[in-house]
Amino acid sequence: MLASFKTTVLSLLRNKSMLLWALLFPIVLTCIFMGMFSGIESAYSAVGSDLGIVRSASYGSNEGLQQTLRSISLSTGKNGIVKLSYFDSEAAARKAIADEKIDSYLTVSNAGSISLHVGQRSLGANGSLPTTILASALNSHLHATNAVAVIMARVTPGGSVPASLASGDGVSIKRLVLTKNAPDPDVRYYFSLLAMTAGIGSAAAMLSIQRLQPTEGAVGARQSVSSTPRWLMLVGALLGSWLCQFACMLAALLFMALVARVNFGTGAAPLLLAIAASSLTGCAAGALLGTIPHMEDGMVSGITCLLSLFTGLYGPASQLITDSLEATAPTLIHANPLWQMTNCFYSLLYYDLYGPFLSSIAALLAMTGIFLAIAAFRMRRISHGQL
């Protein structure tokens, strides 16, 4: 067994394309992610837009509206959401929309009602969120004006209106972090990448198992008639590829933690357990694939790429499809080993209890068991067929 173990490790280390995949690939993508995410946080909260204002007599007389607009302007307000520009006529504002200079403009009719006109191009490019926020801010202004009118109507003439009416900030809402660590949009990519590393690493186990097949050339044939029990050779090969794959994942994990400064939100022990379980499942899947005749390692990477899509590796769109599938067909998404691997890291970051983490680990171990059982069954058939 020790000899098989050693041969497996050595042959995997000498396989250049394997190293390229399992070691270099996660590191290259981590570097890309590092660059990408320097700007993504602000982009998630990007709600700003360019607002034009048509100056009319009724706008000029609405002091409260002007004050509201100043408070949400990027140049004057602290929580600015709009960049303001002014136009003398509605036609000029429409032209600015056609020239793609502003996203929307605001008019105040003679009767005093406020309307927002948003360009179709802006809606298509930025979605409806910036406009919804802008409309909501303007609504707040309208409601506050109404509130003063309601109060003034009910307070008896000559009665005093308390000072709190003007300030209107008697209630404060405090933001809490309810999860173990604050939600972070970036980490998802790194977790999916770790799972993908385990997935593509399964090609290593597949190659090692394939080498032991009697049909795989002279070495395979010799090995199949050796006096060493067959199961010992298989276990040796499996352990060897597990070690290699574990090392590759560890390297990727360390690179993420130390260079990319990804917050895994937990100590080393559970993380090591997570990568050990992930790489073991990867190896078991590889062993199973290794028993399928004419299986090429390129197919493993293809399958892995496809499964990675359902862990949310390929950007917000693939995260959307993963999340909606999880909501509608949880069994389907939970059957994806790569999803379970991603979920291990996810649970460690966000939950203060180990329950979700352990259930993902259990799912991975169960999958490992199933893969190995089928692989062993098929392997037995192959060896009998040869004898």
Added chain:
Amino acid sequence: MGSYKTSMRIVLSHRVYIVIYLVLMTAVGLTIGMLTQPGSTATFKPTVTRVAVVDHDGSTLSRALASRIYKGNEKVTLDGSKRATQDAIAKDSVSYLLVIPEGWGDGFMAAARSGKKAPTLNSSVSYSSGEGRLVELTASSYSNMLYQMAATLGGSQEDVVSASDSAWKGDVSVDVVKSKATPLPASLRVAAEFSSYSIFASVTVVIAVLMQALNRPEVARRRMASSQPAHVRSASLLAACLTIALVAWIFNFGLQVLLLGRDATTTAPLKLAMVGAAELSYSLFSAAVGFLIGQIGLSENASNAVANIFGMVFSFMGGAWTGLSLLPDSLLAVAHFMPSYWTTLAIEGASNMETVTSAAMGSLLGDVGICALFSVAILLVGLVVGRDRSAGRSS
């Protein structure tokens, strides 16, 4: 013709790659496109946010606040346990969560009467904080209005709520200023941008596998020894590569048009054609890369690795998966050296063009042209590598 046919037979015998990279990946890209909001921008629909209110109080005030927050948004019911709230926030199934503590309503009324600050509410905003911020705006302005009413008018909680609701009226009207040209549906844009990976991976891998089969020593020797002239042999290989690129393009773009852009064929044919041209040039670029990988003679696993690594790097850096607006400036500078950047630029530019002018179309066509130039450059490198290798082999 014979060797072209053989090439195609080799390709078809490796159909697993076609199924995985072309059929399945494209299918997912299309699904993602369909999941994207249908993207009718003719009328304004306010953004709907998923919100949850955990009401430990249950007073008239807290219920009024909760129903105000739910209005116009998607209500998510949480059982209030820690696990459920952590689940909701971590998985982003709730963008805004408000927790109203027990006894809030009574404390609120007492505080308003004495002019003190009301008991604090707790909230949690997910990382897609733009939407959370929107709901927060409503929550804070409504609760402050309740406070104003309670402080000035007094009375019971019901009085405060009814006074507030009577003031919470008269929303700003929003209408859409139509563009002169009909924009392409957002779903089509998303699918078109996503397809860059499927096109690149399928075309590169299939061509690399084909050339690997042709470059096997025995096969290569037999090919060299045949009476077929060298230029015919090269031309048929080139034709095979082009066929693969065209098939990937037709499959992707064709399905996108058929499933997501059928209206656009009549309303915005020029824009649609621009998207098609961008995808075609990227497909040709992928063919050139596949040709280069085949010429270098990488193994099947290595060519898969290269195709996937570059495919992902290109798609990420080109903004195909996240949109160009999300790329930070420093990365944007690097992205100029990626052909995918130029195709994404053309696709985004074409989808949201205000008016279709020849100048605007010309500049987008220039972007597509840059991607085409990349393919020419890679193709030349591939030819040079092949010449060096065959020269090295014969000496």
